[in-house]
Amino acid sequence: MTPDAGGVDAVIDAVTAVFLVLGALMSLTATIGLLRFPDLMSRMHAATKPQVLGLFLLLAAIGLQMRQWWVWPVLVVAWIFQLLTVPVSAHMVGRAGYRTKHLHPELLSVDELESVVRRAATERGGTGPGYAGPAGTAGELDDVLGLGETGDGALSGTAGQHLDDRGDGRGDQGEGKG
Amino acid sequence: MKDVALIITAVVLTLAAAGAIVRIAVGPSLLDRVLASDVLLGIVGAALAIDMAVNRHLNNLFLLVALTLIGFIGSVTVARFVSDRRGQANDS
Numbered sequence: 001m002t003p004d005a006g007g008v009d010a011v012i013d014a015v016t017a018v019f020l021v022l023g024a025l026m027s028l029t030a031t032i033g034l035l036r037f038p039d040l041m042s043r044m045h046a047a048t049k050p051q052v053l054g055l056f057l058l059l060a061a062i063g064l065q066m067r068q069w070w071v072w073p074v075l076v077v078a079w080i081f082q083l084l085t086v087p088v089s090a091h092m093v094g095r096a097g098y099r100t101k102h103l104h105p106e107l108l109s110v111d112e113l114e115s116v117v118r119r120a121a122t123e124r125g126g127t128g129p130g131y132a133g134p135a136g137t138a139g140e141l142d143d144v145l146g147l148g149e150t151g152d153g154a155l156s157g158t159a160g161q162h163l164d165d166r167g168d169g170r171g172d173q174g175e176g177k178g
Numbered sequence: 179m180k181d182v183a184l185i186i187t188a189v190v191l192t193l194a195a196a197g198a199i200v201r202i203a204v205g206p207s208l209l210d211r212v213l214a215s216d217v218l219l220g221i222v223g224a225a226l227a228i229d230m231a232v233n234r235h236l237n238n239l240f241l242l243v244a245l246t247l248i249g250f251i252g253s254v255t256v257a258r259f260v261s262d263r264r265g266q267a268n269d270s
Contacts, residue, residue, distance in 0.1 A: 017183035020228055024187035024194070027221045031197035034217060040209055043201075047213045051220040055246070058227035062239075065231045071239070078243045085250035089216060089257075096257040097209050 012064050019061040026054025040102040041094060048090040055082050184232050191228070195221050212256045219249050 033046020059075040097103060098113065105111065198221060201214035223245045226238040 013179055016231060017179050020183045020187050020231060021190070023224060024190040024228065027217075027224050028190050028194040028197075030217050030220070031194040031201075034201045034214055035197050040207065040213070043210060043213055047217045051217065051224075054224060055220070055227070058224055058231065061231040062227055062236075065234055066236065071236065074239055074243060078239075078246050081243070082246040085246065089250035089253040092254045092257040093209055093213055096260050100209075100260065102207055102209055 016061045016064050019057040019064070023054040023057035023061070026050040026057070030054075039104045039107060040097040042107070044090055044094050044097065048086050052079075052082055052086055055079060180232055184228070187228050191221055191225055208260055209257065212253045216249070216253045219245065219252075223249070 027050070029050045030047050033050075034043050037043045037046055056079055059079055063072050063075050195218060198214045198218040202211050202218070205211045205214055223242055226242050226245075230236060230238050230242075
C-alpha cells in the first residue's frame with residue numbers, strides 16, 4: 001500500500017461515520033414529523049421524504065466500507081427501488097386520506113383537487129353543486145383521477161361518513177364540509 | 179470513530195423507532211398507523227444498513243434489497259383496504 005493509505009482509510013472512516021449519523025438523523029426527522037404534524041397529509045410528507053435520502057447515505061456508507069466493486073450495483077438497485085416504491089405508497093396513502101377526508105381543509109393553502117372534483121360532479125349532473133354532499137364524491141374522484149379500478153360505485157356515498165375508524169371527531173369535520 | 183458513530187446511530191434510531199411506535203399506538207386513524215409502520219420499516223432497514231457498514235459484512239444486503247422492493251406493498255394494500263371496507267360497511 002502507499003504510505004498515505006492509512007490517511008485515506010481514516011478519511012473514508014470519517015466520511016462513513018458522518019454518513020451513518022446523518023442517515024440515522026433522517027429517520028429521526030421522519031419520526032419527529034410523524035409525531036408533531038397535525039394531519040395525515042403533512043405526516044405523509046414528513047414520513048416518506050427524509051428516509052429516501054437517509055437510505056442513500058447509509059448505502060453510500062456501506063459502499064465506502066466494503067470497497068468491492070460488485071456491491072455498488074446492488075446498492076444502486078436498492079436505492080432505485082426505494083425511489084420507485086416510496087412515492088407509490090405515499091400516493092396511495094394520500095389518495096385514501098383525501099378520499100376519506102383525513103385532512104384539515106383550513107390547513108391547506110391550495111386544494112387543486114377540490115375544483116376538479118366539483119367540475120366533474122357538475123358535468124355528471126350528480127349531487128347538486130359538486131362537493132355538496134358525501135354521496136357520490138368518492139366515485140367521481142375515482143373517475144377524475146383515472147384510477148378507476150374501484151370506480152364502480154363501490155365507494156360512492158362513503159366519503160363523508162364514518163371517516164374515522166375510531167370516531168375521534170374528524171368524521172364530524174368531514175361531514176360538516178358537505 | 180466508528181464506535182462513536184455506532185452509539186450515536188443506535189440512540190437516534192431507538193428514539194426514532196420509539197416515536198414511530200407511539201404514533202402507531204395513538205395515531206387517530208388507520209392511515210396514520212400504516213404510515214408510522216412504514217416509517218418503522220424504514221428504521222429497521224436503516225439499522226440493517228448501519229450494521230453492515232459498521233461491522234463490514236454483507237449478510238443483510240439482499241434482505242435490504244427485498245425490503246425496499248416489497249416494503250411498499252403493505253401500505254398500498256392497507257390504503258386500498260380502508261376505502262373498500264368503508265364502502266362495504268356502508269352498503270350493507
